[in-house]
Amino acid sequence: MGVLLLRSLQEGFAYAVLAMGVYITFRILNTPDLTADGSFCLGMAVSVMVTVAGHPFLGLVLAALAGAAAGTVTGLLQTKVGIHPILSGILTMTGLYSINLFITGGKSNVSAMSGETLFQQMEEAFGLTSNQSKIILPLIVCVVLGVILSLYFKTRQGLAIRATGDNEDMVRSSSINADVYKCAGLALGNACVALSGGLVGQSLSFFDAGYGSGMVVIGLASVIIGETIVGRRSVTIGLFSAILGSAVYRMFIALALRVELFPSYGLKLVSAIIVALALSLPALKQWMALQKMKRRERN
DSSP states (O other), rough: HHHHHHHHHHHHHOOOOHHHHHHHIIIHHHHOOOOOHHHHHHHHHHHHHHHHOOOOHHHHHHHHHHHHHHHHHHHHHHHHHHOHHHHHHHHHHHHHHHHHHTTTTTTTEEEEETTTHHHOOOOOOOOTTTHHHHHHHHHHHHHHHHHHHHTTTTOOOOOOOHHHHHOEEEEHHHTOHHHHHHHHHHHHHHHHHHHHHHHHHHHHHHEEETTTTTTHHHHHHHHHHHHHHHHHHOOHHHHHHHHHHHHHHHHHHHHHHHHHHSSSGHHHHHHHHHHHHHHHHHHHHHHHHHHHHHHHHOO
């Protein structure tokens, strides 16, 4: 059980940054963004290649910047070209597959074993084990990023992004450029997703071109599980509930694999079912309330 919890925390905190990025686009900006699958792999590719060159910390920074650029492209396709949000995300995600291969020199798999990752540097500096560093470093990133984002969304720009997600027409009527803040929100969300990819790439010490498949579903599952446990309240609680949801989600997956509840290739199907059920809860509650009201009227 201890090993199960350890693995869940290792993966949960690394993917929690992804969950915070999905929370920004899905909950705060209220935009269905499918760029995450591509930007996760983009961050992974950038981080691994820069780590191989001997600069692991810079790799994470550049991964986040690359993700922000990908999110900006999606935002421009939506706001300036007028492409539907879902289609614009698909277009960016599709293009990023080739860009990731350009970054890795056409290789679909790249190992980072020849370079020293940030996890290994942390182990040497503080005398930690590999398991300890893979929990502590992502946890530090999650907490610091959560605090920064919480403070940012209380600033004027952050409030403008939140207002754009709540009521875009009202924002435009207030002479605020909603297009700019929509692009900023998408850039911020995908920067978090790509940073998560960078962390996972250095943790696993490799890049795989197909590793980002299904990241949107994983992020949504984490966000919804966190909201189910904590509830939908403020942005600050929402961000940190995404971290909790990511850890719980990973624990559920690890437990299911351990008891062989379903084969490993069924994980994405289970994730999709979890998200679908969680998203259908409001409609289910409304239907139950309606049925209860009908019974009262008949009586």
